[in-house]
Amino acid sequence: MITLGIEGTAHTFGAGVADSDGRILSNVIDMHRPASGGLHPREAANHHAEVAAPTILKAAEEAGISVRDIDLVAFSMGPGLGPCLRVAATAARSMSVSLGIPIIGVNHCIAHLEIGNAATGCEDPVMLYASGGNTQVVAYSGQRYRIFGETQDIGIGNMLDKLGRELGLGFYAGPAIEKLAEKGDRLLDLPYSVKGMDVAFSGMMTAALSLRKKGHSLEDIAFSVQETAFGMLAEVTERAMAHIGKSEVLLGGGVAQNSRLREMMRAMAEDRGAEMFVPDRRLCMDNGAMIAWLGSLMHESGVRMDLRDTGVRQRFRTDEVPVFWRP
Numbered sequence: 309m310i311t312l313g314i315e316g317t318a319h320t321f322g323a324g325v326a327d328s329d330g331r332i333l334s335n336v337i338d339m340h341r342p343a344s345g346g347l348h349p350r351e352a353a354n355h356h357a358e359v360a361a362p363t364i365l366k367a368a369e370e371a372g373i374s375v376r377d378i379d380l381v382a383f384s385m386g387p388g389l390g391p392c393l394r395v396a397a398t399a400a401r402s403m404s405v406s407l408g409i410p411i412i413g414v415n416h417c418i419a420h421l422e423i424g425n426a427a428t429g430c431e432d433p434v435m436l437y438a439s440g441g442n443t444q445v446v447a448y449s450g451q452r453y454r455i456f457g458e459t460q461d462i463g464i465g466n467m468l469d470k471l472g473r474e475l476g477l478g479f480y481a482g483p484a485i486e487k488l489a490e491k492g493d494r495l496l497d498l499p500y501s502v503k504g505m506d507v508a509f510s511g512m513m514t515a516a517l518s519l520r521k522k523g524h525s526l527e528d529i530a531f532s533v534q535e536t537a538f539g540m541l542a543e544v545t546e547r548a549m550a551h552i553g554k555s556e557v558l559l560g561g562g563v564a565q566n567s568r569l570r571e572m573m574r575a576m577a578e579d580r581g582a583e584m585f586v587p588d589r590r591l592c593m594d595n596g597a598m599i600a601w602l603g604s605l606m607h608e609s610g611v612r613m614d615l616r617d618t619g620v621r622q623r624f625r626t627d628e629v630p631v632f633w634r635p
C-alpha cells in the first residue's frame with residue numbers, strides 16, 4: 309500500500325510517500341522563511357497554499373509513482389496553527405475526493421515518534437520531542453502515548469528562535485545558536501526551570517537578553533543557553549526513564565538536529581546502561597514522510613475516517629489518540 313503524507317502544522321509544507329513496510333519513497337520539504345520578524349500564521353498558510361500542488365507532485369515523482377498509484381492520503385490534523393493546518397487538510401481532502409481514496413488525519417507529535425521508531429529500530433522508548441512549538445517527554449503505556457513531562461510555557465525551539473531574533477540572528481535561530489555555542493566556554497547563570505517533570509523556558513530567554521545587555525558575548529550566551537536548557541531536558545527525560553523502567557531514549561522534533569543535545573542525551577543514556585536513538589535530520593524536522601508512515605500504521609490497524617471527521621485540531625494532544633497499532 310502506498311501512502312501520501314501531507315504536513316503543514318507551522319512553517320513547513322511537506323509531502324512524503326511511504327509504503328506499508330515503512331520504506332520512505334520520498335520526502336519533499338518546503339519551508340516558509342519570513343522576510344523579517346517571526347512566523348505569521350496567515351503568511352505561512354499562503355506559502356503552503358502556493359507550494360501544495362507542486363510539492364505533492366514532486367513527492368510522487370521522486371517516489372517514482374504516479375498520483376494514481378496512491379492508495380491512502382494522510383495529513384497532520386494538529387496540533388498547529390489553524391490557517392496552516394487548514395491548507396494541509398484541504399489539500400488532503402481534495403486528493404481523497406479526486407482519487408477516490410481513504411483519508412486519515414494524524415496527530416503530528418505521534419508522527420514524530422513513530423517515524424523515529426521505524427527509522428532507528430528502537431522499540432519502546434521514552435521520547436524527547438523537542439521542536440519549535442512543542443517540548444514533551446512521551447512514552448507508551450496502556451494503549452496511549454502518555455505525556456510524562458512538558459513545557460509549561462513555550463517550546464524550546466520557540467525560545468531559541470525568539471532569542472535569536474532579539475539578538476539579530478534571523479528567524480529559525482537554532483542552527484545559528486548551535487554554531488555560536490561551539491565557540492563559547494563560559495557558563496553564565498541562567499534560570500534552570502524544572503518543576504517536577506515539567507520545564508519552562510521563557511524566563512531563560514529574558515535572562516539571556518539581560519546578559520547580552522551586560523556585555524556578555526553571543527558565544528557565551530549561546531553556550532550557556534544550550535547547556536542549561538538541554539540539561540533541563542536531560543534531567544526530566546532521565547527521570548521518566550527511571551520511573552517507568554525504559555531502556556531506550558528517542559529524540560525527535562527540529563531541535564533534535566542539534567549535535568550538543570544529541571551528545572548530552574547519549575551520555576545520559578550510556579550512564580544508565582540505556583541506548584539513545586535519533587533519526588536522520590530530515591526526519592527530525594517537520595516532514596510529510598512521517599505523516600505518511602503514521603497514516604499507514606493507523607490504516608493497517610483498522611482506523612478509518614469519514615471526510616466529515618477531518619476537521620483540524622489546533623490543540624490536539626498526544627495522549628488523546630488510542631493507539632491500536634502497537635502489539
Ligand code: ATP
Nearest residue numbers: 318439440441442465481482483562563566593594
Ligand atoms: P512542531 O510543529 O512539532 O512544534 P516546528 O514547527 O517547530 O514543529 P520543527 O521543524 O520540528 O518544526 O522544528 C523547528 C525548530 O527546530 C525551530 O525552532 C528551529 O530553530 C529548531 N532547530 C532547527 N535546527 C536546530 C539546531 N541545530 N539546534 C537547535 N534548534 C534547531
Ligand code: FE2
Nearest residue numbers: 439561593594
Ligand atoms: Fe513538528
